[in-house]
Structures are given as structure tokens and as C-alpha cells.
Amino acid sequence: MEATVQRKTRAEQLPPVQRISLWLYRIAALVAVMAVFFPPMNPGRISEKINESASLFTTGISYGTITNSMGRILRSQWIRNADITMLMIACCVVMAGVILCAAGACMSLGNRKMRRRGLLLPLAGAPVMGAGLFLIHRTYAGMLAHGEEIGKLETIRIILPGGFTVFCVFAGFLFLTALTAFLASGRETDKAAQMEMDEKYRLFLMMLPVILLSFVFSYLPIWGWRFAFFDYTPGGNIGPENYVGFRWFSFLFNDPANAKDLVRVLRNTLVMSGLGIATSWLPIAFAVLLAEVRSTKFQRFVQTFTTIPNFISWVLVYAIAICIFSTDGFINSFLTNVMHVSGANTNYLQIADHTWLKMLLWGTWKGIGWSAIIYIAGIAGIDQQLYEAARVDGANRFRCIWHITIPGLMPTYMVMLLMSIGGILSNGMEQYLVFSNAMNKDVIEVLDLYVYNIGIGQNQISLSTVVGVSKSLVGIALLFTANGISKAIRGESII
Amino acid sequence: MKKKEKAASLHIRRTAGDWIFDTAVVVFFCVFTFICVFPFYYLLINTISDNDLVTSGRVNFFPLVKDAAGQAVFGAHFSNYSALRNVQDLGSSVFVTVARTILGTALMVITSAWAGYLVTKQKMWKRSFWYRFLVVTMYFNAGLVPWYMNMLMMGLTDNFLAYIIPGMVAPYNIILVKTYIESIPSSLEESAVIDGASTVTVWRKIILPLSIPILATIAIFGAVGNWNSFQDSLLLMNNRPDLYTLQHRLYIYLNSSSNLGAMMSQGGTISEQAAQSMLNQRVIQYTVSMVSIIPILMVYPFMQRYFVKGIMLGAVKG
Numbered sequence: 001m002e003a004t005v006q007r008k009t010r011a012e013q014l015p016p017v018q019r020i021s022l023w024l025y026r027i028a029a030l031v032a033v034m035a036v037f038f039p040p041m042n043p044g045r046i047s048e049k050i051n052e053s054a055s056l057f058t059t060g061i062s063y064g065t066i067t068n069s070m071g072r073i074l075r076s077q078w079i080r081n082a083d084i085t086m087l088m089i090a091c092c093v094v095m096a097g098v099i100l101c102a103a104g105a106c107m108s109l110g111n112r113k114m115r116r117r118g119l120l121l122p123l124a125g126a127p128v129m130g131a132g133l134f135l136i137h138r139t140y141a142g143m144l145a146h147g148e149e150i151g152k153l154e155t156i157r158i159i160l161p162g163g164f165t166v167f168c169v170f171a172g173f174l175f176l177t178a179l180t181a182f183l184a185s186g187r188e189t190d191k192a193a194q195m196e197m198d199e200k201y202r203l204f205l206m207m208l209p210v211i212l213l214s215f216v217f218s219y220l221p222i223w224g225w226r227f228a229f230f231d232y233t234p235g236g237n238i239g240p241e242n243y244v245g246f247r248w249f250s251f252l253f254n255d256p257a258n259a260k261d262l263v264r265v266l267r268n269t270l271v272m273s274g275l276g277i278a279t280s281w282l283p284i285a286f287a288v289l290l291a292e293v294r295s296t297k298f299q300r301f302v303q304t305f306t307t308i309p310n311f312i313s314w315v316l317v318y319a320i321a322i323c324i325f326s327t328d329g330f331i332n333s334f335l336t337n338v339m340h341v342s343g344a345n346t347n348y349l350q351i352a353d354h355t356w357l358k359m360l361l362w363g364t365w366k367g368i369g370w371s372a373i374i375y376i377a378g379i380a381g382i383d384q385q386l387y388e389a390a391r392v393d394g395a396n397r398f399r400c401i402w403h404i405t406i407p408g409l410m411p412t413y414m415v416m417l418l419m420s421i422g423g424i425l426s427n428g429m430e431q432y433l434v435f436s437n438a439m440n441k442d443v444i445e446v447l448d449l450y451v452y453n454i455g456i457g458q459n460q461i462s463l464s465t466v467v468g469v470s471k472s473l474v475g476i477a478l479l480f481t482a483n484g485i486s487k488a489i490r491g492e493s494i495i
Numbered sequence: 496m497k498k499k500e501k502a503a504s505l506h507i508r509r510t511a512g513d514w515i516f517d518t519a520v521v522v523f524f525c526v527f528t529f530i531c532v533f534p535f536y537y538l539l540i541n542t543i544s545d546n547d548l549v550t551s552g553r554v555n556f557f558p559l560v561k562d563a564a565g566q567a568v569f570g571a572h573f574s575n576y577s578a579l580r581n582v583q584d585l586g587s588s589v590f591v592t593v594a595r596t597i598l599g600t601a602l603m604v605i606t607s608a609w610a611g612y613l614v615t616k617q618k619m620w621k622r623s624f625w626y627r628f629l630v631v632t633m634y635f636n637a638g639l640v641p642w643y644m645n646m647l648m649m650g651l652t653d654n655f656l657a658y659i660i661p662g663m664v665a666p667y668n669i670i671l672v673k674t675y676i677e678s679i680p681s682s683l684e685e686s687a688v689i690d691g692a693s694t695v696t697v698w699r700k701i702i703l704p705l706s707i708p709i710l711a712t713i714a715i716f717g718a719v720g721n722w723n724s725f726q727d728s729l730l731l732m733n734n735r736p737d738l739y740t741l742q743h744r745l746y747i748y749l750n751s752s753s754n755l756g757a758m759m760s761q762g763g764t765i766s767e768q769a770a771q772s773m774l775n776q777r778v779i780q781y782t783v784s785m786v787s788i789i790p791i792l793m794v795y796p797f798m799q800r801y802f803v804k805g806i807m808l809g810a811v812k813g
Contacts, residue, residue: 037649038648038649039648039649039650040648053647053650053652054650055649055650058650199618200618200619200620201620202694203613203616203618203619203620203622203694204619204620204621204625206609206613206694206695207610207613207614207619207625210606210609210610210613210629210664211625211628211629213606213660213663213664214628214629214632214664214666216649217645217660217661217664218632218636218637218664219632220645221636221637221638221641221642221644221645222637222641223641223645224637224638224640224641224642224644224645225637225638225641227640227641227644289520289523289524290524292516292517292520293517293520293521293524294517298521298524301528302524302527302528304799305528305531305532306527306528306531307799307802308531308532308535308792308795309531311719311723311791311795311798312723312788312791313723313724313725313742313787314725315725315742315743315745315746315749316723316742316745316784316787316788318746318749319538319745319749319780319781319784320534320535320538320784322749322780323534323537323538323541323777323781323784324534324537328550328552328777330537330555332552333552333553333554333555334555336552337552337553337555338555365530365531369531373802397513422634429639429726430725430726434746434749448639451638451639451640452639452730455639455640455643456639456640456643456730461640461644464639464640465638465640465641468637468638468639468640468641469638469641471638472635472636472637472638475635476634476635479634
């Protein structure tokens with residue numbers, strides 16, 4: 001037992017040269033793996049006619065994707081099919097090299113034997129990458145020569161992409177770090193040792209794909225915040241020449257037209273979130289009243305049917321709004337045919353009055369049954385003996401509700417309330433998008449919808465990023481404030 | 496049940512005030528339930544009634560069709576639904592939506608089950624850090640436009656994979672699975688490990704079968720979420736109308752001012768008269784809406800069993 005412990009501690013204390021080179025190597029391998037899936041780092045985009053959104057991975061496996069915008073060029077054989085095939089093979093070779101390096105990085109987390117074996121992989125893998133890159137360069141040179149020969153260089157636009165350099169650097173760096181780590185690891189002393197990996201690293205490697213996915217889709221977008229500091233137009237580049245610093249931020253708040261828009265949008269957002277928070281006790285009332293109904297069958301019936309609206313999308317809610325409130329909807333046909341009111345053909349959806357209230361009502365209609373479920377479950381969890389004791393002491397049902405049920409639900413309510421305060425700026429955009437029209441667009445545009453409208457609708461990427469960044473930062477501050485309040489008064493955090 | 500009855504029996508004297516209160520509560524709930532259900536019913540009767548009667552606003556509470564003499568009588572027809580075959584672009588949207596619902600949900604459930612199991616392993620290197628790394632993404636996002644630019648950079652615009660891959664890691668569901676797995680007695684797992692089972696075997700043979708209730712919960716909520724998805728289609732599929740989801744397609748139908756009847760493909764198998772009746776834009780909108788509601792109503796009874804589990808476990812913080 002003691003011996004294993006000793007060996008373990010010795011294994012963890014690698015000499016600094018090896019430790020540092022190992023970590024550099026692992027990080028480089030990780031980045032290289034991700035770069036395989038990143039279109040901007042595609043070393044195989046050797047013609048500007050190759051799809052811009054194709055990554056190295058796509059270039060290697062999908063003939064259709066890389067050629068989909070070069071119909072004429074390919075038909076006239078300005079770029080030869082053989083070259084494309086060659087390019088795809090070259091890309092696959094590069095990927096094979098990256099896979100070897102990545103496998104080596106994984107194995108380098110094992111014991112000495114496994115680490116040494118693992119480090120042999122990049123010593124083979126990095127040259128394989130190099131060979132693939134060499135093939136790409138050959139293809140590039142071949143295409144260039146062919147283009148020159150037929151005089152179509154202007155059309156086929158052969159380039160050596162930045163990704164090519166990046167991957168050359170990767171290959172060299174991986175080779176050097178792996179070699180250093182390998183040489184620094186010394187001779188194998190224990191001939192009988194088995195390849196093993198500590199369980200903690202094995203578990204981590206199993207978790208790694210999930211972590212990478214989460215990183216790519218939830219953390220990497222933060223990299224997009226850089227657009228806030230550049231004067232970016234879709235399709236354009238960002239670089240030192242269009243760096244503008246905080247100009248968009250000051251533009252947003254100082255430009256009169258924009259500031260006015262922002263004030264209007266913030267007012268809409270805060271009013272609608274405020275209304276939502278002000279009515280956040282409604283689900284409790286709903287649950288408490290429902291619990292007062294004696295028949296459990298009736299309770300279940302109500303619960304079943306009031307929850308349905310929660311599960312349909314806002315688009316469908318809008319469809320329902322049309323079939324009830326539009327010119328030929330239920331209200332108007334009911335007034336005309338049953339009440340015999342003449343001239344009932346108002347399109348209630350086009351009337352901008354009380355938009356905030358209407359949005360609140362739609363939200364309540366959709367959500368109250370569902371929100372009440374958590375409180376209904378909470379009521380079911382309250383000890384019945386409390387009620388019995390209270391009744392013995394002469395409490396009527398209102399007193400029971402007020403002194404037992406409500407206090408019992410308060411902790412849950414506080415969490416919900418603080419969460420909604422934390423999310424005061426994010427009311428989502430779907431509801432407001434589907435209900436917006438020419439009449440009500442000034443009063444319905446909330447922050448999320450505003451970002452969508454200027455960013456995606458009007459292509460003002462930089463400006464809308466500024467709004468989004470500000471919103472995210474304020475949102476984080478609010479969340480932490482709410483969490484702090486919760487900690488202070490309940491002694492429990494909500495996140 | 497027992498407790499309820501006992502509690503009820505403790506109401507020894509029911510005063511007049513109690514009676515009024517009880518009645519008022521029941522009436523209130525009846526009215527509210529009616530408000531929740533009637534729109535769906537109204538939508539339904541509008542799709543199965545005679546289209547002329549729908550247009551003239553005669554259908555209010557019951558489905559009506561015309562009899563031989565042209566009089567409105569109680570009845571229903573379903574030719575609107577079969578005529579939907581001829582509405583352009585609808586078929587691809589239904590296919591895409593069904594595909595993403597099945598694939599997206601399956602991948603999300605597998606990932607959640609896998610990650611939810613692994614984060615219970617105390618031995619993992621930096622376990623709590625990685626767990627927080629996943630959970631924090633619930634409370635924080637970079638914003639719509641950076642997210643969009645990221646998807647653009649990843650080549651996931653105009654690409655069906657954009658519907659499935661980003662949704663695979665769902666932190667909320669990972670928390671649900673983790674909490675559930677923690678409630679499984681660890682002795683089961685330990686005995687399997689002693690017998691030489693690997694982590695993957697333990698997960699597959701012990702953890703997965705035992706956590707079926709929670710996996711069913713997240714599967715069904717995930718499926719509804721996928722079916723209702725609209726925003727990703729709206730943002731990402733600008734150049735690929737054939738990849739629009741059903742909700743996006745419906746949104747376009749609802750907003751199209753042109754006559755949808757004109758979008759029907761020409762020279763289909765549809766009879767002249769049926770084609771005429773399908774020219775009604777409203778009826779097409781209603782019928783497509785109904786088509787996208789029906790699957791939800793169909794899984795709804797199964798979902799109900801999982802409501803409380805889904806929402807209560809969510810209240811357990813990560």
C-alpha cells in the first residue's frame with residue numbers, strides 16, 4: 001500500500017521541463033482538434049471559390065460543400081477535378097495527423113509507460129500533418145500553374161489561406177513539445193509496468209467531449225463580443241483598420257436617435273418585466289384556491305387543461321390569437337351572428353392600446369397553470385398536522401391559508417421572484433416578435449427583440465453586439481445582486 | 496386521498512360564507528379552464544367545418560357542414576387535412592421538424608445521461624470545476640448576435656446539424672439527471688465495480704436502466720421543445736427554406752398577406768371543388784396550426800405523469 005502511494009506521488013512530480021512541455025503539447029493538441037472544425041482556420045481553402053463556411057473537416061469529407069459555388073469553374077475545368085480530389089486527400093491526411101496528436105495527448109495523462117507510448121504518436125502524427133500540408137501546398141502550386149497556363153487566375157483566385165500557416169505552426173509546435181517531453185521522460189525503468197491511467201484522468205477524458213461542446217456553443221460566442229469594438233459590416237473583415245474602441249458604446253448612448261430608441265425599448269422591457277413580477281403571486285393564488293376545492297377529480301381536471309397552453313409555442317399562441325381576435329375571428333363572428341351586432345369587424349390584434357397589458361394577459365394565459373404546479377406540489381408537501389392543529393385552535397380556512405399555506409410556499413416563491421428579478425432584462429423575443437405589427441411596434445419592442453431587429457434585421461452587427469454585451473453584463477450584475485439578497489435574507493444562494 | 500378526506504371532515508360547520516366561497520372558486524376555475532380550452536376547440540371546429548360557413552363566420556360553437564339543400568347542419572369533414580398535401584413547402588417543414596425532434600431529443604438524452612452520470616464521480620479530475628463550467632451556461636449567454644456570428648463561423652447556418660448539435664448539452668437536464676443518479680444507492684454501482692465492470696458498463700447496465708424515469712422526463716420535455724422550436728430556424732436558415740421548422744413555416748403562413756391558396760401546387764390530384772374550398776387563407780392557417788398542435792396534445796397525457804418530477808427537481812439547485 002505504502003509503495004503504491006509513494007510511486008503515485010513520484011509520478012505526479014515530473015521534472016519541470018517535462019511538465020511544462022507536456023502541458024503545452026496537450027493544449028496545442030486540444031486547440032488543433034478544435035481548429036479542424038473552424039472554417040476560418042481551414043488550411044484547405046486554397047481558392048476563394050471554396051465555400052467560406054467549410055472547415056478542414058468539411059473540406060476533407062464533403063466534395064459537395066467545397067464545390068457548391070464553383071459550378072462554371074469546375075465545368076470548364078479551370079480547376080481540375082483531380083486537384084479537388086487531391087485536396088480532399090491532403091485534408092484527410094492532415095486530419096489523421098491531428099487525430100494521432102490528440103490520441104497522444106489523451107494517453108499522456110496516463111502512467112509513465114502510457115505517457116511514453118502516447119508521446120510516440122505525435123512524433124509520427126506531426127510529420128503526417130506536415131505531409132498533408134505539403135500535399136495541400138503541392139495542390140496549391142499545381143492549381144496556380146494550371147490557372148496561369150489557361151489565363152483564368154483572376155477567376156479562380158488561388159490563395160494560400162492563413163489556416164495553412166496556422167497548421168504548419170501547429171505541426172511544428174506539437175512535434176517540438178512532444179519531443180521535449182519524450183526526451184525529458186528518461187528511460188523506462190520498470191520493464192514489467194502496464195499501461196495504466198489514473199481514474200481521475202480517465203473520467204475527465206470521458207467528460208471532455210461534453211465540455212468541448214459546451215465550450216464551443218456557450219463560451220465561444222463571447223469571442224463575438226469583439227465586434228462591439230470594430231466597425232464591422234457583414235462579409236467584411238475586422239482588423240486594425242476598422243478598430244473603433246468604445247465608439248459604438250458612446251454612439252449608443254449619445255446619438256439622440258439611438259438614445260431615444262434605447263429609452264423606449266428599455267421602458268417597454270422594464271414595464272413588461274415589472275408587470276410580470278407584480279403579478280408573480282398569481283400562480284400562488286391559483287394553487288391555493290385550487291387546493292380549497294374539495295373534489296380531487298375537479299382539481300386534476302382543472303390542472304390538466306390549464307397547463308396545455310404552456311406547451312404550445314408562441315407562434316401557435318399567435319395563431320390562436322388570430323382565430324379569436326382577428327377581423328373574422330371568434331369575437332367578431334360571435335357579435336355578428338349571435339348577438340346580432342352590426343359592423344363588428346374590428347381586428348383587435350391591430351389595436352395598439354394597452355399592448356403591455358395584453359402581453360401580460362397572454363403570458364398569464366399561457367403560463368399560470370404551469371407555474372402553479374410547483375406551488376400545488378408545495379401545498380401537497382405541507383404537513384397536514386399543522387392544519388389539524390390550527391383548526392383545533394379555532395382557525396378558519398382563511399387563517400389556515402394565511403398562516404400555514406402561504407408561509408409554506410414562501411421559500412419557493414422567493415427563489416422564483418429573485419430569478420425573475422435577475423432576468424428582468426431578458427423577456428425573450430418570441431412572444432413580442434409574433435405579436436408585433438406596424439401599429440404596436442413602438443410599444444412592443446423589448447430589448448431582446450430590439451437586438452434581433454437591429455442585428456439580424458438591419459445587419460448592424462456591431463451596434464447590436466454593444467446592446468447585447470451591455471445587457472449581458474447588467475444581467476450578470478442583477479443575478480449576483482439577487483443571489484446576494486437571497487443569501488442575506490434566506491441564508492441560501494439561488495445559483 | 497385519505498389525508499384530504501380527513502382534512503375535509505374536519506370542516507364541521509360549513510357556514511354560508513363557506514358555501515359562497517366554494518361556489519365562487521369552482522365557478523372561477525370552470526371559467527378559466529374554459530378560456531384555456533375553448534381556443535383549441537374553436538380552432539378545431541374551424542378546420543372541420545364547411546369552409547364557406549367558416550368564412551362567413553357562422554361557425555361559433557359547433558362544427559357545421561352544408562347538407563344537400565345548402566343548409567348548415569351539424570357535421571364535420573376532413574378534406575382540409577388531406578388537402579394540406581398540396582400546400583407548398585409544408586411537407587419539408589414537417590419532415591425537418593420530425594427529424595430534429597427525434598434526433599435532437601435522442602442525442603440530448605444520451606448526452607445528459609452520460610454527463611449527468613460522470614459529474615457524480617467524485618474522483619474525476621477537477622470535477623466540481625467542470626460541473627460548474629456546464630451549469631454556469633444556464634445563467635449566462637453571450638447574446639443573440641455573438642451567438643449568431645459564432646454559428647456562422649462554425650458553418651452551422653443553413654445546415655440541419657444546427658438544430659441538433661448545439662442542443663446536445665443541456666445543463667438543466669444534466670442537473671436533473673445528476674440529482675436523480677445521486678439518489679440511486681451507490682452500493683449497486685460499487686458491487687458492479689468489484690465484479691470488474693468498467694465505467695461504461697456500469698453506466699450502460701446499471702445507471703441507464705435505473706434512471707429511466709428521469710430520462711423519460713427530459714426526453715418528453717426536450718421533444719416538445721424541439722417540436723416548438725422557431726427561433727433557431729428563423730435566425731440560421733435564411734438561405735434554406737426547405738430546412739424551416741414547422742413553427743417557422745406556420746409563422747410565415749400567418750403573416751403572409753398574399754393568398755395562400757396561390758401557393759398550392761398546380762395540377763395536383765386535388766379535385767376542382769376541393770381546390771376551390773382550400774383557397775381560403777384562414778382555413779389553411781387554422782389547419783396548419785391544428786397539425787402542429789395535435790402531436791403535443793397526443794403526448795400530453797404521457798407528459799402529465801412527469802410534470803411534478805420535472806419541475807420539482809428543477810427547484811433543487813445545482
